[in-house]
Amino acid sequence: MPTEISGSTGVNKIQDDTVVAADIASxxxxxxxxxxxxxxxxxxxxxxxxxxxxxxGLVASITPSSTSSKIFISASCAxxxxxxxxxxxxxxxxxxxxxxxxxxxxxxxxDGSSYYHGHTTPQxxxxxxxxxxxxxxxxxxxGSGGDGGIINHDNAIGTITLMExxx
Numbered sequence: 001m002p003t004e005i006s007g008s009t010g011v012n013k014i015q016d017d018t019v020v021a022a023d024i025a026s027x028x029x030x031x032x033x034x035x036x037x038x039x040x041x042x043x044x045x046x047x048x049x050x051x052x053x054x055x056x057g058l059v060a061s062i063t064p065s066s067t068s069s070k071i072f073i074s075a076s077c078a079x080x081x082x083x084x085x086x087x088x089x090x091x092x093x094x095x096x097x098x099x100x101x102x103x104x105x106x107x108x109x110x111d112g113s114s115y116y117h118g119h120t121t122p123q124x125x126x127x128x129x130x131x132x133x134x135x136x137x138x139x140x141x142x143g144s145g146g147d148g149g150i151i152n153h154d155n156a157i158g159t160i161t162l163m164e165x166x167x
Contacts, residue, residue, distance in 0.1 A: 030166050034069065037062045038161040041152070048148030051141065052091055052098065052105075055151050058138035058160045064131055068167035071126045073099070075138045077158030080117040080150040088149040090120050091139040098139070099124045105141065117153055125165075136162055 041057025055077075062071060073092050081088035091098055091105030100106045106122035128134045138160055142149025152158050 032166045034065055034164040034166055035062065036161065036163050038159060040157050040159045042155065042157045044150060044152045044155070045140075046148050046150045047140065047142050049142075052093075052139045053141065054093070055138045055140065055158065058151075058158050059135060060137075060160050060162050061133050061135045062162045062164060063133045064128060064164055066167065067129050067131055069128075070165040070167045071128055071134065071136070072123070072163040072165055073126060073136050073160070074121065074123045074163075075158070075160045076119070076121045077138060077151050078117070078119050078153045078156030079140070080115070080153035081142065082115050082148070082150075087142065088116070089141040090122050091141065092122055092124050093137050093139050094126060094128060095135055099126060103141070105139070119156075127167075136160065 037060045039058065039060045041055070043055070043057040045053065045055050047053040058075065058077065064071065075092060077090075079088065079090065089103070089105040089107065091100050093099060098105065100122070106120075106124075126136075138151070138158065140149055140151050
């Protein structure tokens with residue numbers, strides 16, 4: 001049975017091939033997940049620089065279908081901060097923009113007197129206000145001293161997942 005489309009706006013858009021993702025997204029109820037992008041990587045990265053360092057494997061891009069969409073970023077990775085290392089922080093970046101605190105990111109600051117290791121799952125709901133491809137990446141920062149900070153410690157697999165939420 002054929003589908004009938006009524007109304008001049010809908011018919012015109014189909015006839016001239018101008019139905020775009022934003023037209024479809026505008027009919028989706030707010031708060032619904034429109035698309036999901038996920039990347040997993042097991043590369044171990046170490047740093048003692050004291051600056052934010054990108055994890056080259058924990059990076060993902062998404063193209064929002066509407067400027068009102070939100071992007072939910074969820075990352076997961078094992079970390080280690082050996083004794084003698086001053087501070088360790090995890091961050092989520094959109095391009096070159098730190099989405100967390102400028103120096104602390106999403107936390108995990110240690111005093112450096114003990115060996116710390118564990119697992120972290122930073123999350124953030126971003127409003128990029130664009131329909132262009134947008135890149136998100138896991139960063140970390142470890143102070144000088146000791147062996148530095150480590151992401152994907154002990155052969156762990158880290159992930160970054162992006163979800164477009166209708167806004």
